[in-house]
Amino acid sequence: GESVGLHLPTLSVQEGDNSIINCAYSNSASDYFIWYKQESGKGPQFIIDIRSNMDKRQGQRVTVLLNKTVKHLSLQIAATQPGDSAVYFCAEGSKTSYDKVIFGPGTSLSVIP
């Protein structure tokens, strides 16, 4: 069945360092992946997405890497700032369930000033 999970539930990084958040998925039919950021008491906020025909996509200070061979997804945040502290979720969607996304369990990122 569909399954999205995370390698690391918590991550602490020094301000200014780069952060890498990892995610594993098991549904080979998934054709796009999304990273969401959730701050305390708020809804998931879209960060970046990537389709299965790509292996890398860059945004502002963020890069998502997709390795379909090992079903692995990562989010890289450059020059991490205190405002990046939040829970990060990867989510997957597929044509077989064409309109919903399934969330992974989340990684809590703490930025140390």
Add this chain to the structure above:
Amino acid sequence: EPEVTQTPSHQVTQMGQEVILRCVPISNHLYFYWYRQILGQKVEFLVSFYNNEISEKSEIFDDQFSVERPDGSNFTLKIRSTKLEDSAMYFCASKTGFDGNTIYFGEGSWLTVV
């Protein structure tokens, strides 16, 4: 920037009571969703809604739950007889369906069943 808005932000209700959570999706969006998040856990899919009908629902979305789009702007989630385990943050979400699959979420309605 357009956003999904939800009301109420927090509701406390007694077990067995009916609750209606309201959402105004982004105006040009065609797909609508409800998700929930129990405290400290991941975000779980409940139901998707397109073309005035449910397109998909999860096992969580049992007969106690219903959704409705009563007019051109609102999208509601009704829980007919609340249980303690319904206590959670409920997120409404929407997407256009035309330019990709990005789903945008509201800030949530926190439901506490006592």
